[in-house]
Amino acid sequence: MPFPTLLARIITSPPTTSRSTQILDLDAPKIRQKAEENGQPGSKKSKKIEWSTGSVLMLSIPAFAFSLGVWQCxxxxxxxxxxxxxxxxxxQDAVELPEDLSSxxxxxxxxxxxxVTxxxxxSKEFVISPRGRFDPGKKQSASAGSMLSENEMSSHGGHLITPFRLKSSGKIILINRGWIPTFLFSPESHLKTNPNGVITLEAIVRKTEKRPQFVGQNVPEQxxxxxxxxxxxxxxxGTEPVWLDAAYDLKISIPETTxxxxxxxxxxxxxxRNEHMNYLTTWFTLTLVTMLMWIHKFRK
Incomplete structure (x- = not known):
């Protein structure tokens, strides 16, 4: 057969398909389905939550932590x-101390x-120590007009507690006159600063306190x-169980009880005590962590 005639037949004849190519074409849907089941790249199947009794029970952990975080808010x-x-x-303006001194x-x-008047x-005063010095309204090292030097006014000291006999009823209460450094603990060291006679002053009502952690027991006998x-x-x-803190007035230049x-x-x-910010941070963090763990475990 002449070459031009042979070439024309090759060009005009339909293409033939090999058997191997036909097999691949028939198996393509099965291969694609298997890839989707195995989660291989190219899979269009979305992940779903596997709901079960276990997953619901585990979900209660982040839910409970979240509720505690909201409660702390x-x-x-x-x-x-x-x-x-x-x-x-x-x-606020001072009021008269009630006649009834019960708790x-x-x-x-x-x-x-x-x-109080x-x-x-x-003669019955005593000191509660150790106590740090507290300056209301500002940070300072010594009070105005004090004879104490700056170096002497450290945080080491105590509160001077002096029994006070009420003029109206004759009852005796306890008044915290204020902070003193350790070298003024002895009664003789501050005799000249003791107010004598009948006086009127303003004070803050305080209640009893529980023994703080790591603080020793009181020893009244000593x-x-x-x-x-x-x-x-x-x-x-020999007093009433009533405690008043001598007041401090920020509106005047010289503290009234200093x-x-x-x-x-x-x-x-x-x-x-206010630890609620720490608590809510802890609970919300636990919510986030446990929720991520739950999603990783049950979202397939």
């Missing part, structure tokens, strides 16, 4: 409002200013006091 708001409320009480009667007056019984236990102090010194060379008044520091 409410607790934080409540605690901040409480601190603001107590702080505002310190600047139930004074409970509603916590951190309130009261006015009477005289100090300096006159050693580490924390404010009103029942214990009242029994030891005596030059003597106690620095106004040692009422609103120290309300």
């Amino acid at each position: 409410y607790r934080l708001k409540w605690k901040l409002d409480l601190i603001e409320h107590l702080t505002s009480r310190l600047s 139930d009667s004074l409970a509603s007056l916590e951190y309130c200013r009261v006015k 009477g005289e100090f019984l300096h 006159g050693v006091w580490y924390y404010r236990d009103l029942e214990q102090m009242a029994k030891a010194h 005596v030059p060379g003597g106690p620095i008044g106004g040692q009422t520091n609103i120290n309300v």
